[in-house]
Amino acid sequence: DTAVSQTPKYLVTQMGNDKSIKCEQNLGHDTMYWYKQDSKKFLKIMFSYNNKELIINETVPNRFSPKSPDKAHLNLHINSLELGDSAVYFCASSQVGQETQYFGPGTRLLVL
């Protein structure tokens, strides 16, 4: 049983397109996150979402928007994709009061 899953695993698309990455966790956690890992392997927090409160890293362009249809899902929508958006995107989840975050396998996005 996969605790945190992401789809798709790979995503290749053209500049200017709009795409979504889905994330689901079956751990019953109430906080979910999106991280971006660049080509140099640097990981950076993009969003965290807890009890309908969204906390956005100020460096994230507003082309990126997380959407949570329910507590178990936090999907990432990206509008007008740019070359610099190419990266690996990781979803994670945790429970309030618990420090550990559990990560998904990542989605490798390539923008051509």
Place this chain on the structure above:
Amino acid sequence: AQSVTQLGSHVSVSEGALVLLRCNYSSSVPPYLFWYVQYPNQGLQLLLKYTSAATLVKGINGFEAEFKKSETSFHLTKPSAHMSDAAEYFCAVSDRAGANNLFFGTGTRLTVIP
């Protein structure tokens, strides 16, 4: 503000040798510290964490780390490297705020030489 610095982007050790991966942190509050491992083309897996209990923390796969406040360090060690330890290792600090965001170091790639 919280941040971590990992010294050495690449570390090579012989199989059976000591593994030492360095991490120094900066935090405005007593930190929660983590080591995660990333195997090729996979997600991140928690190795161990420090949350203000015992300063010597034992994790999975024989790894351990010691929190040293005086040195603001949280170095990761393993007495004897195994080929399967070859991976990317990330140190992280939590902001311990409502969102509990993690701030990662730049990672250290561990190569194990047979």
